[in-house]
Amino acid sequence: xxDFLKQFINPYYLQVLMLLGIYLIAALGLHLITGVTGQLSFxxxxxxxxxxxxxxxxxxxxxxxxxxxLLAGGLLAALAGVFVGFPSMRLSGDYLGIATLGFCEIIRxxxxxxxxxxxxxxxxxxxxxxxxxxxxxxxILTIVTIYRLQNSRFGRALVAIxxxxxxxxxxxxxxxxxxxxAFAIGSFCAGVAGGLYAHMLQYLNxxxxxxxxxxxxxxxxxxxxxxxxxGAILGTTILTLAxxxxxxxxxxxxMMYGTLMVAMMIFRPRGLLGGVDLRRLIRSSFxxxxxxxxxxxxx
Amino acid sequence: MSEVLLELHGVTVRFDGLTAVHELDLNIExxxxxxxxxxxxxxxxxxxxxxxxxxxxxxxxIRFRGEEISRxxxxxxxxxxxxxxxxxxxxxxNASVLxxxxxxxxxxxRSNIWDALLRLPGFKAEExxxxxxxxxxxxxVGLAHKKHELAMNLSYGEQRRLEIARGLASNPVxxxxxxxAAGMNPQEKKNLMRLIQDIRDRGVTxxxxxxxxxxxxxxSEKITVLDYGRKVCTGSPTEVRSDPRVIEAYLxxxxx
Amino acid sequence: MDLQTLLQQMINGIxxxxxxxxxxxxxxxxxxxxxxxxxxxxxxxxxxxxVGLAVVLMGANIWLAIFVAMLACLCVAVTIERVxxxxxxxxxxxxxxxxxxxxxxxxQTLMTLLKGPQPVGFPQVVTNxxxxxxxxxxxxxxxIILVVAAxxxxxxxxxxxxxxxxxxxxxxxxxxxTASLMGINVNAVISFTFALGAVMAAAGxxxxxxYFNSVFPLMGVMAGLKAFCAAVVGGIGSVPGAVLGGLFLxxxxxxxxxxxxGSYRDAIAFGLLILVLLFRPSGLLGQPEQRKV
Numbered sequence: 001x002x003d004f005l006k007q008f009i010n011p012y013y014l015q016v017l018m019l020l021g022i023y024l025i026a027a028l029g030l031h032l033i034t035g036v037t038g039q040l041s042f043x044x045x046x047x048x049x050x051x052x053x054x055x056x057x058x059x060x061x062x063x064x065x066x067x068x069x070l071l072a073g074g075l076l077a078a079l080a081g082v083f084v085g086f087p088s089m090r091l092s093g094d095y096l097g098i099a100t101l102g103f104c105e106i107i108r109x110x111x112x113x114x115x116x117x118x119x120x121x122x123x124x125x126x127x128x129x130x131x132x133x134x135x136x137x138x139x140i141l142t143i144v145t146i147y148r149l150q151n152s153r154f155g156r157a158l159v160a161i162x163x164x165x166x167x168x169x170x171x172x173x174x175x176x177x178x179x180x181x182a183f184a185i186g187s188f189c190a191g192v193a194g195g196l197y198a199h200m201l202q203y204l205n206x207x208x209x210x211x212x213x214x215x216x217x218x219x220x221x222x223x224x225x226x227x228x229x230x231g232a233i234l235g236t237t238i239l240t241l242a243x244x245x246x247x248x249x250x251x252x253x254x255m256m257y258g259t260l261m262v263a264m265m266i267f268r269p270r271g272l273l274g275g276v277d278l279r280r281l282i283r284s285s286f287x288x289x290x291x292x293x294x295x296x297x298x299x
Numbered sequence: 300m301s302e303v304l305l306e307l308h309g310v311t312v313r314f315d316g317l318t319a320v321h322e323l324d325l326n327i328e329x330x331x332x333x334x335x336x337x338x339x340x341x342x343x344x345x346x347x348x349x350x351x352x353x354x355x356x357x358x359x360x361i362r363f364r365g366e367e368i369s370r371x372x373x374x375x376x377x378x379x380x381x382x383x384x385x386x387x388x389x390x391x392x393n394a395s396v397l398x399x400x401x402x403x404x405x406x407x408x409r410s411n412i413w414d415a416l417l418r419l420p421g422f423k424a425e426e427x428x429x430x431x432x433x434x435x436x437x438x439x440v441g442l443a444h445k446k447h448e449l450a451m452n453l454s455y456g457e458q459r460r461l462e463i464a465r466g467l468a469s470n471p472v473x474x475x476x477x478x479x480a481a482g483m484n485p486q487e488k489k490n491l492m493r494l495i496q497d498i499r500d501r502g503v504t505x506x507x508x509x510x511x512x513x514x515x516x517x518x519s520e521k522i523t524v525l526d527y528g529r530k531v532c533t534g535s536p537t538e539v540r541s542d543p544r545v546i547e548a549y550l551x552x553x554x555x
Numbered sequence: 556m557d558l559q560t561l562l563q564q565m566i567n568g569i570x571x572x573x574x575x576x577x578x579x580x581x582x583x584x585x586x587x588x589x590x591x592x593x594x595x596x597x598x599x600x601x602x603x604x605x606v607g608l609a610v611v612l613m614g615a616n617i618w619l620a621i622f623v624a625m626l627a628c629l630c631v632a633v634t635i636e637r638v639x640x641x642x643x644x645x646x647x648x649x650x651x652x653x654x655x656x657x658x659x660x661x662x663q664t665l666m667t668l669l670k671g672p673q674p675v676g677f678p679q680v681v682t683n684x685x686x687x688x689x690x691x692x693x694x695x696x697x698x699i700i701l702v703v704a705a706x707x708x709x710x711x712x713x714x715x716x717x718x719x720x721x722x723x724x725x726x727x728x729x730x731x732x733t734a735s736l737m738g739i740n741v742n743a744v745i746s747f748t749f750a751l752g753a754v755m756a757a758a759g760x761x762x763x764x765x766y767f768n769s770v771f772p773l774m775g776v777m778a779g780l781k782a783f784c785a786a787v788v789g790g791i792g793s794v795p796g797a798v799l800g801g802l803f804l805x806x807x808x809x810x811x812x813x814x815x816x817g818s819y820r821d822a823i824a825f826g827l828l829i830l831v832l833l834f835r836p837s838g839l840l841g842q843p844e845q846r847k848v
Binding site: 040087090091093094095097098099101102103105106109110112113211212215218219222223226251252254255257258259260261262265266269270 | 590592594638639642643647648649651653654657658660661662663664665776783784787819821822825826829832836
């Protein structure tokens, strides 16, 4: 498939598209934690790295099939998510964010020092298994998963916790269970994305998974519009492709990127799709059409 | 004498040195509209918070249907059939009206993450049932036509009613209403009174905290008066109205 | 570790810690007033270091360098607040945070474009004599750092406790809305707070440049994060807490490295941060938060 596509698309852009898909999966995971459940996480990159190293090491040392490695990476990340989640549940708001930031940096330093991960030199020799088709199948699977979760008893409980934790508990919701659950699922997504990342770049370096990457993911979902799947997708797409589009001014590209972030926040502080509910928009446009046809009858 | 549903015995609540509720004894009988009144800062909301498990009492026991609940967490207490509203309205503001009520049905439902992912027939049936039951409650409080609005866009009176609907959705045995009439105009108050009576007629015991004396007197069958965290008296509206200690608590000494 | 080494490391730790404390003050004051984690603050510190370097290279002495750096950073920080944070004051909590990350990226790339990503040497500006006091050695540079930091912190304390503006700052951090209803010019107070924080960070930047003999565009990243940890450890919103937290982290880091944890150096601050958050979420000197119903 990729070889086929390479006839039409420059391999570099193919890589960018794959990276976009990988970021989408990770960002959707963060969307569940921060956007839906309202738990601030500054450490999402750590779960990405756990999945990446986990999957890569399983592939290199045990020669497991690729998809199994991805799954195992995701599960390891979910485990890390539960590990970080439980103690953090005593904290809320900015304090939770800060604690996850701390965990993220500690995990990075640990990977920097472990023998098996290649330390600061990084881990090389990972087979290239990721292709565009796998990435986008997983993207669609993630979108469906998150969408279905959001529109269920589980998802409603998460939103209730985001909106008012005390009221949610008084409605019978055991909030700590749900918060840890959201962390686990969100981290699982990040872990799978990490596995894809490892098998795309074939090389991992702890420095790629610092808090800067965590903030990047957070920016994706906030800029698109916190709390909506379409917002997370839009934000991720724009911010992943923007640096590529700004290539005409390679030197100033990151400066413009920073300026863009400030400007977007000032002009649309709730995110690009903030306050816009696509479903409601569609529903109301249908409804207005209904009304148009029924009014003459005296509705 | 009817069955005692909720029984507070010697309940004391202290916050670093300050005693908010002192040795309170209180019984709520099944099927009643029961009220707790008292001047500002008398500790009424604290009683609610301690019954629903948000605070733990410093001492004393709280029994619900014969079972000790004073050490339980809010979600356990909710699951035993106590629902509540809040003095300062705590809705899920950025969720739709319907979703607010659906959350109220949380522990009436069983579906888990896997059901949600696989969308098996059982899950769909439960979701449909949740939606129907929620709509029914919304109709009762007169908000069915606003089901797709965000809760934050409702008027103040509507938000109060939505909170009641959310509490009712769980089919509670006991419904606690914390100042339900606050900020309502006379017409809204009248409607609310009818709504509360409807709720009682459906077999839900109602326990309310209220400021508005007229409202309470017209609605409740038995009233307890609280002042500075201590019980002043308990009785029917006529008894309470004529009790000199109540007048003193409300108006201060110079009148009594 | 014998007593002599321990004492020596304490001196080194306190020196490092006082630079963390200088940066931490800006985080803690800004958070205290507008509840914003100002991620661009570390980059203001970096800017201070570069301005100081430029002044020194023009042949001026270290005092003038510190002064000019302070002035420059003051202007920069007030501008950042005006442009990137003020329009967002009433929007969702995450908006100014994202904006501050944007500013941080902007400042880092700006300096990288101007000076290149590599560290730039900071010339030796004072004759660095090493004095032996009892069991420990202390250098001129260390003395300068400790003295400047102490003077600035005392000065800050006086500003907060004694001046009208300081009083307004304290009132605003208690309750911004009430303060504005009481006739306090909240915008002026916020600008002033950013200015104070920037002044402290700028001095810290020049001192660190002098201490380690180098400055680089990304120097504010790790230092800023650790200083932020210090602010949280001390109790965010508390000025003495930031100083205590800074010194605590500095000493812990230096002792950790001396104990052979060198490769885990950057994790020490974060490990302490998590421990403090789990056992005393409001920090060493912070006010515990009450659960409101």
